[in-house]
Amino acid sequence: MAYKENNLPDNQYNSEEIENRCIAFWDAENIYAYDKNASRENTFCIDTPPPTVSGSLHIGHIFSFTQTDITARFQRMSGKSVFYPIGWDDNGLPTERRVQNYYNIACNPNLPYDPDFKPVHKEKDETKRKEVSRKNFIEACQMLTQEDEQIFEQVFRRIGHSYDWSLKYTTISPEAIKVSQKSFLDLYAKNKVVSIEAPTMWDVTFKSAVAQAEVEDREVEGFFHDIKFQVQGSDETFIISTTRPELLPACLAIVANPEDERYKKLFGKNAIVPLFDISVPILPAEHADKDKGTGIMMVCTFGDAADVAWWKNSGLPIKQIIGIDGRIIDVDYGVGPFSSLNPDKAKENFAKIKGMTVKQAKETIFALLRQDGALQGEPRKRIHSVKFYEKGSLPLEFVSSRQWFIKLLEEKNRMLDAGNKINWVPEHMYHRYEEWTKGLNQDWCISRQRFFGVPFPVWYHLDEKGNPDYNNPILASEKQLPVDPMSDTPIGFNEEQRNKPNGFIGDCDIMDTWATSSLTPQIAMYFAPKNVPLALPFDIRPQAHDIIRTWAFYTIAKALLHENKIPWKKILISGFILDPDRKKMSKSKGNVVTPLNLIEKHSSDAVRYWAAKARLGIDTAFEEQIMTQGRKLVVKLFNAAKFVLAIVANSNLASEKNYKTYIKNDLDKAWLAKLANTAKNAQKAFLNDDYASALDLTETRFWDFCDNYLEIVKKRAYSQDNNSAVASLMLSLDTFIKLFAPFCPFITEEIYQIRSWKDKQDISVHKEAFPDDASFENLVDNEQLYDEVVNIIAEIRKAKTNANKPLKTPVKSLQIYTTEAMKDLLLKNQTDIINVGQIENNGIIYIVADKLDVKNIVLDMNFISEKK
């Protein structure tokens, strides 16, 4: 397709027009298509982060994704076939939460499917959420994510990311589900995944298990309650300080440090739990700290991870009183673990908290303790940190349930090895990975009691009484994938046998979203054309540092367990965008500076410039002024190009493709030597993953071009003998648009397309080779000449400015001190100096010296600018 009807430069820079033109052109010409015929060595594979589609795009996304795009574009210009897929991570809890709020619905898996239900967006709906079936809920999730994904795609296209959109995937797509389920089956076959019933960290709001990596600590206000316990069969008492009095009925035992003299005498005896009169043993335990609280504590099922750890070795029964919804469940005080010495009293007190939330139960128990006289003094306030699910609002509880776990604890050393083989940029980010891996203390819980995600490809036999046999799951065969055990039937059964004795049930859980996202390289390859030379390890994984312990860690784990390989050779860690107060930028403020607003205000190229200015791994404060600076650069590029094109149009070389042969002038060659150096250094910086330096170098040289070189050759370019100057300007412009192309793909493409010396082979600047030494062969010489001329001109300008005179004020005379060798060269090329400095005939006196100096500049003080 033709890039533009009329290839003349526009009068003014119009970012939106150029952006729309480029996007349509790139799309039509498939500029960024992955070349499947390239060999693996000639392919650059990127494991792109699939953004979570659960709301709006944040400026932080634009920041880091653009940095990756710059790298991709450089690699493409270096001759690589770039495998640059994009996907949307749409499965998982964030999506469910957004869907619940957006449509004001909630999933109730017990309801039947309603084919007529259509979700409608509800703005600030205060009414109770409408309950819908699992299938209706999943459909609502699909509907909203598709809408969100279109918006994401528009923004990513507008900012000029060079993905191959034909490789687009979503993590909830049947194909991704297939890859993810296959991964599960492979791990099962390798005995790396198990289902066990055990106390697990549990979010009561989302009613789901969570993994260690999704947990964060938060400082909350709590109260120490001092509670008096009586030793059974004696008058002795002791005080326990606890922040969780509501767990009193779940108390299993009392423990103190074995070395604690105060309590040694109690070991072997029993204590009476107040209010419930349950007799519990008093035991020594290493994890009890003499100096904390009163030195003696209760172990409950389950107050925290220490309780879980201790319980595992204790042989004592579980007393679970907190249900999956965070409310107190019913228990029997007559028999079993809750047996009370005074069942009526226990039942009466327990009835008062049954069904309550943890918070309500805490208050009720507090009041009961006070009434009972077991409470000593007033509760004491304390700030302590408590574990939360990162997306939750209530503290995590430990709830015993059956969950699938990937056995990562036994892989710690191999995980450390694998991490070590990967090149971390910046290097110190490896420490985060290392520390997290070393500190791992639980296997990876991958089951979630949610709905919108990848189902486990698993069913269970039901025995004659209808009880499931979890130890011998029925696995889907690979040919069946993707499979939903809640609607698909296992091989060898018919649907009639579902939920019937001697029949089967489906596993109703779904997988942790990371269980699928950790397969992004495999998913991307699955979506690629068949029989292409793609394989692990990919070349790079770009990502931010907050998800090293999740995305990076889990992806490394999967590649290791499945293929015994590292997933990528290099991981590039981007920094964060911070608020001006240096906190991580909040979503609320993100509303003010949405990516699209910024693009419209400053242009895509300018926003990209802003992203490119930041170094990898470094958090930076958001500063919009950098986009303003970027826009100035883009406008300058546009204007300089227009100027050069106008000069070329008036020359003999207007459509001369082989213009380079006309470059003969010493000063032009000296300038080109500077430019060639810049290209070489920019390339070096790129190869070092330092795109920011590449931009700095290019930008500096470009302003030098505008401020100095263009001014120097202007007169000569308009003169009769102008071929060398014009050709040099052509080469300079061609070089600059290639150097800037990875950063500013729009303006550079625009200039590339409207050049008069473009021919049929010139498809796109983004298909051109990045400038190297060969581009300047035999065209560079004596760069020192250029430096000297620029210095001389600077001195002349300074003299004029200091005299408060216009720059076109004529110079009557000046003395140039320079070396013997340079003197001849300057003399030979002095026309340019005379032109730009407005120096009168025979005004320059050369004096041989050790180094350059300019002295005794005499201005024509009678000169008056015409305008005044």
Add this chain to the structure above:
RNA sequence: GGGCGUGUAGCUCAGGUGGUUAGAGCGUUACGUUGACAUCGUAAAGGUCGCAGGUUCGAGUCCUGCCACGCCCACCA
């Protein structure tokens, strides 16, 4: 408590292997507008390079200690 990072001009940031008067952009001030410039250019002011020691002929750069800030992890009755 452990680990990592950062601290350079009013602001945002650059400153391989230690080497002459420490840089850029923005902002401020003054002047100008030269054949492209929704402007652009020229120039000026502005820094005890967090603090204190040490190594060295020489330290923003290397070493030690301290301070401040940020992030990650662990503990948390």
